[in-house]
Amino acid sequence: MQPRKEQLPPGIRGLLVRLGRIDRRWIYLAVAVAIGVPMLAELRLPEVPEKKARATFEAIESIPEGSIVLLSFDYDPASEAELEPMANAMVHHCASRGHRIVFMALWPLGKQMADKTIDSVLKYYHPDKVEGVDYVQLGFKTGNEGVIKLLANSIDGAYTTDAAGKAISEIPLLANVRSVGDFKLVASISAGYPGAQQWVQYADSAMPEAFKLIGGTTGVQSSQLLPYFPTQMEGMLIAVKGAAEYETLVTEKYPVTESPERLGIGRERMGPQLVAHLLIIALIVLGNISMLAARGLKGGAR
Amino acid sequence: MLQRTIPMLILSASGLILILAYFSPVTVVWSDTVVAWFNILAGVAFVLGAGNLLAVNLEKISSRRPGWAYAAITLVSFGAMLVVGLGKWGAVPNPAYPDVHLAGDQDSTQSAYGWVYEYVLSPLTATMFAMLAFYVASAAFRAFRAKNIESILLLGTAFIILLAQVAAGAFLTNWIPEGEWYSFLRAERLKEIILNVFQTSGMRAILIGIALGTAATSLRLILGIDRSALSKG
Amino acid sequence: MSAPATKPNDRLLWVSLVVLGLVGLSVGKFFRPEPIAEAYVSVTTEVRTLVEEIPTDDGSTTATPAASATPAASAAAAAAAAPATSLASGEAAGQPADNTKTQPAQPKRIWVDADDPAIELQLKEGTLKRVPDVAQAVWDVRTPIDNRATARAQMAALEKEAEKLSAPTDPTGLTKEQFDQREAARMAALKVVEEKRIVSSTRDSLGIWVAALLTLGILSFLVRDNPFYKVVESILIGVSAAYWMLVAFWSTLVPDLFAKLAPDLVRATMLPGLAPSKDPTQDFLLALIPLGLAIMLLWRLMPKGGWIAVWPLAVVIGTFAGMRLTATIEADFMAQIAAAIKPAAAFTAVPPDEAAIAAAQAAGTVASPGRAFDFGGTLAAILGLIGVITVLIYFFFSLEHKGVVGKTARVGVWFLMITFGAAFGLTVMGRMTLLIGRFEFLFGDWLNVAK
Numbered sequence: 001m002q003p004r005k006e007q008l009p010p011g012i013r014g015l016l017v018r019l020g021r022i023d024r025r026w027i028y029l030a031v032a033v034a035i036g037v038p039m040l041a042e043l044r045l046p047e048v049p050e051k052k053a054r055a056t057f058e059a060i061e062s063i064p065e066g067s068i069v070l071l072s073f074d075y076d077p078a079s080e081a082e083l084e085p086m087a088n089a090m091v092h093h094c095a096s097r098g099h100r101i102v103f104m105a106l107w108p109l110g111k112q113m114a115d116k117t118i119d120s121v122l123k124y125y126h127p128d129k130v131e132g133v134d135y136v137q138l139g140f141k142t143g144n145e146g147v148i149k150l151l152a153n154s155i156d157g158a159y160t161t162d163a164a165g166k167a168i169s170e171i172p173l174l175a176n177v178r179s180v181g182d183f184k185l186v187a188s189i190s191a192g193y194p195g196a197q198q199w200v201q202y203a204d205s206a207m208p209e210a211f212k213l214i215g216g217t218t219g220v221q222s223s224q225l226l227p228y229f230p231t232q233m234e235g236m237l238i239a240v241k242g243a244a245e246y247e248t249l250v251t252e253k254y255p256v257t258e259s260p261e262r263l264g265i266g267r268e269r270m271g272p273q274l275v276a277h278l279l280i281i282a283l284i285v286l287g288n289i290s291m292l293a294a295r296g297l298k299g300g301a302r
Numbered sequence: 303m304l305q306r307t308i309p310m311l312i313l314s315a316s317g318l319i320l321i322l323a324y325f326s327p328v329t330v331v332w333s334d335t336v337v338a339w340f341n342i343l344a345g346v347a348f349v350l351g352a353g354n355l356l357a358v359n360l361e362k363i364s365s366r367r368p369g370w371a372y373a374a375i376t377l378v379s380f381g382a383m384l385v386v387g388l389g390k391w392g393a394v395p396n397p398a399y400p401d402v403h404l405a406g407d408q409d410s411t412q413s414a415y416g417w418v419y420e421y422v423l424s425p426l427t428a429t430m431f432a433m434l435a436f437y438v439a440s441a442a443f444r445a446f447r448a449k450n451i452e453s454i455l456l457l458g459t460a461f462i463i464l465l466a467q468v469a470a471g472a473f474l475t476n477w478i479p480e481g482e483w484y485s486f487l488r489a490e491r492l493k494e495i496i497l498n499v500f501q502t503s504g505m506r507a508i509l510i511g512i513a514l515g516t517a518a519t520s521l522r523l524i525l526g527i528d529r530s531a532l533s534k535g
Numbered sequence: 536m537s538a539p540a541t542k543p544n545d546r547l548l549w550v551s552l553v554v555l556g557l558v559g560l561s562v563g564k565f566f567r568p569e570p571i572a573e574a575y576v577s578v579t580t581e582v583r584t585l586v587e588e589i590p591t592d593d594g595s596t597t598a599t600p601a602a603s604a605t606p607a608a609s610a611a612a613a614a615a616a617a618p619a620t621s622l623a624s625g626e627a628a629g630q631p632a633d634n635t636k637t638q639p640a641q642p643k644r645i646w647v648d649a650d651d652p653a654i655e656l657q658l659k660e661g662t663l664k665r666v667p668d669v670a671q672a673v674w675d676v677r678t679p680i681d682n683r684a685t686a687r688a689q690m691a692a693l694e695k696e697a698e699k700l701s702a703p704t705d706p707t708g709l710t711k712e713q714f715d716q717r718e719a720a721r722m723a724a725l726k727v728v729e730e731k732r733i734v735s736s737t738r739d740s741l742g743i744w745v746a747a748l749l750t751l752g753i754l755s756f757l758v759r760d761n762p763f764y765k766v767v768e769s770i771l772i773g774v775s776a777a778y779w780m781l782v783a784f785w786s787t788l789v790p791d792l793f794a795k796l797a798p799d800l801v802r803a804t805m806l807p808g809l810a811p812s813k814d815p816t817q818d819f820l821l822a823l824i825p826l827g828l829a830i831m832l833l834w835r836l837m838p839k840g841g842w843i844a845v846w847p848l849a850v851v852i853g854t855f856a857g858m859r860l861t862a863t864i865e866a867d868f869m870a871q872i873a874a875a876i877k878p879a880a881a882f883t884a885v886p887p888d889e890a891a892i893a894a895a896q897a898a899g900t901v902a903s904p905g906r907a908f909d910f911g912g913t914l915a916a917i918l919g920l921i922g923v924i925t926v927l928i929y930f931f932f933s934l935e936h937k938g939v940v941g942k943t944a945r946v947g948v949w950f951l952m953i954t955f956g957a958a959f960g961l962t963v964m965g966r967m968t969l970l971i972g973r974f975e976f977l978f979g980d981w982l983n984v985a986k
Contacts, residue, residue, distance in 0.1 A: 167810035205870070220966075240964065277967070
């Protein structure tokens with residue numbers, strides 16, 4: 001038996017109710033247009049760095065030139081869009097400051113993320129940096145926080161070779177590095193578990209005064225990390241906005257002339273981001289207006 | 303005995319060694335050894351997961367359940383990737399040891415393994431998560447209803463954050479001068495207040511609660527009060 | 536809800552999507568100068584020669600830690616079968632000396648870049664000697680160039696340079712010596728230019744096409760669940776399971792387990808750079824435990840006796856519980872309480888006023904900065920503390936939420952709503968960025984319409 005056809009009110013009210021029941025594929029199309037059009041139009045807007053990005057910048061600037069820093073790439077291609085800009089800017093910042101970088105990863109695909117940044121930023125803008133002396137890629141180890149726990153006591157408890165198979169004892173950069181406490185700064189660019197939270201829990205708690213800890217995080221994970229700033233984490237970058245602000249600070253102090261777009265990815269993405277946010281707000285408002293319009297109808301408010 | 307008692311003793315011993323190492327530096331060597339075994343077992347868990355996938359898909363194919371063709375595709379791609387990755391097919395030789403094939407580097411797109419990572423695994427993983435953007439928009443339209451004060455608070459905060467995180471917030475509130483008592487209404491100041499005061503305190507309380515829960519559960523496991531973790535199934 | 540005939544509409548949707556795609560691609564192909572999905576690589580040729588370190592006159596040598604025969608020549612290198620190639624763990628000398636006075640030390644053999652001036656000098660001086668009957672190892676390294684415009688510009692510049700250098704030197708007005716000199720310089724420069732190869736990579740272009748089609752396959756799920764999506768999903772499951780297993784194998788199992796159980800075999804076949812252990816026997820015996828636990832864990836896949844997997848599981852859970860207990864109490868409990876109990880009255884530093892400066896000058900000291908009451912900071916600290924306490928009270932479910940407790944819990948709920956509202960805003964930001972990243976790939980790397 002056919003159900004009775006619902007009687008919708010006439011005029012604008014009926015239109016609003018119908019709009020509230022729109023097929024979700026139209027919403028998907030709206031999202032695609034909201035992101036595609038600003039991207040093709042190359043919408044760019046200036047970024048004003050705020051407190052957290054400044055704190056992150058200061059953390060790297062304040063340690064002595066030539067310090068050894070540890071960068072942990074705790075993300076995978078699923079979060080690359082948010083975290084690659086901050087990773088690129090951080091590596092350029094450390095290298096420009098003369099810091100020597102130790103790369104590692106707690107996520108299986110994190111090593112590939114680090115390799116991408118090394119190839120596109122470190123080798124490109126700083127071709128004078130020598131592997132083994134100015135930077136080293138330790139790679140990934142299974143064990144999540146177990147790796148951090150071992151690193152807190154000794155590097156060679158966790159890593160016997162670097163990612164290319166060279167023995168740790170043969171790497172000049174790590175000659176005087178016994179444990180994570182010997183780094184002046186540890187940065188975790190993280191998308192979830194394991195990530196910056198585990199670095200706070202297992203490394204920073206073990207030796208709170210030994211090094212500065214900064215975290216670059218996705219929007220989703222940032223809520224979890226906010227309580228750690230600024231007491232346990234000295235710097236924090238939240239999502240692509242934090243990345244864009246940090247990029248502004250880094251490129252202002254350490255500008256590059258060739259291919260500057262590698263250090264501008266975050267700022268590029270803020271254009272489509274603006275339109276997407278406005279769309280979400282519009283959708284929420286429209287949904288609520290439709291709900292109000294549908295009040296009292298037999299089908300009820302959805 | 304073998305299925306319950308000994309595992310309980312092993313669990314308690316491992317846990318106690320880790321806790322003891324926190325208080326006594328002398329026992330750190332034992333705890334590091336146990337953690338090193340933990341890390342190796344975490345690696346073996348990946349192998350177990352792959353083995354389980356093989357078993358499930360083989361069973362699906364052999365019993366010809368609906369959708370078994372997709373299981374076959376899964377197995378073929380699994381097998382191809384395994385062969386290519388274990389044999390390091392097309393790997394760039396290690397400059398220090400070019401005669402040792404398996405010492406080569408297979409992470410660049412020059413090797414088959416690196417090619418599959420760059421052009422199959424990476425885009426697929428990224429796209430799977432990118433789909434969430436569409437679902438978030440659809441959910442925002444269909445489910446976010448301001449029906450009571452709590453939901454109004456939630457939506458209002460979401461609006462402020464959404465606007466303040468992009469240039470729109472600054473555009474809307476830049477006319478408010480700095481240095482006045484009402485300067486906190488500027489978008490970036492509002493965002494800082496929401497994040498640093500409200501969200502931080504809320505998440506802090508949640509973290510404290512989780513920490514207490516974790517500590518309680520860990521103690522129950524180590525003391526053998528909670529045996530559910532080791533029961534079959 | 537009525538059940539409309541969706542099939543004709545869906546078919547129309549699919550057909551129009553495909554037609555739109557084809558039209559877009561054709562327009563792109565014919566109206567734009569640059570091809571779709573182009574990829575460039577810079578190719579360099581690496582050459583390594585096997586040399587022997589000649590011992591110095593005073594008899595001090597660096598003996599090899601373990602001289603083991605390598606397996607027969609692998610496909611990648613052109614090394615002929617050497618009877619016994621002892622593997623070094625580094626290019627430079629510096630191995631711990633193992634002075635065995637009874638036997639003569641075996642000379643260390645290493646692979647070096649013979650074009651390196653320092654190595655050339657050592658070969659000339661005689662401190663390094665080329666090992667005869669072992670062919671050089673030659674291979675190409677292809678490095679992707681991500682900026683196409685730069686790659687094309689570099690390619691054009693190299694082609695122009697090569698064309699210029701290919702023209703023979705004009706001998707008019709030159710002596711034979713000068714002509715020979717110029718020719719030699721031209722040939723050397725031409726060799727350098729020819730070695731710098733930047734080529735269009737079909738392998739990577741094909742890869743971009745594959746990635747684009749797979750991306751569209753996943754996105755097709757938004758229209759409707761379809762076989763194309765299911766196929767792509769199956770490929771993802773298979774490839775990612777294998778990839779994760781391989782990453783775990785090469786990064787952890789080989790160096791941390793197999794290298795301790797069979798160090799010589801691993802050094803010969805997989806990790807020639809592995810440093811010798813201080814106590815191989817102790818390492819071997821200790822490594823038997825994780826090996827046993829690993830076998831027990833994998834036994835879970837067997838039809839009988841899978842219960843034994845509970846033993847390694849007990850190690851994992853016990854270690855996890857022990858690690859987490861102390862870490863969360865310290866970082867998430869004590870440190871968070873300390874951070875929450877901020878001073879209720881906040882002050883900011885202000886420069887000293889004139890009276891203070893004058894008084895300090897009279898006393899011969901420097902005036903210290905003053906303090907001003909920071910209303911905003913104080914309010915923030917008090918609000919933060921109220922937030923933590925009220926939310927904790929809300930989560931205390933063993934107390935009935937009535938009366939004072941009920942009202943406090945309600946305030947806690949408001950704080951939580953603001954927390955979750957902010958979390959939602961940040962989540963939306965995160966998810967949108969991920970989609971922006973994929974669109975950048977589709978429009979930029981694949982279709983070449985955006986930077």
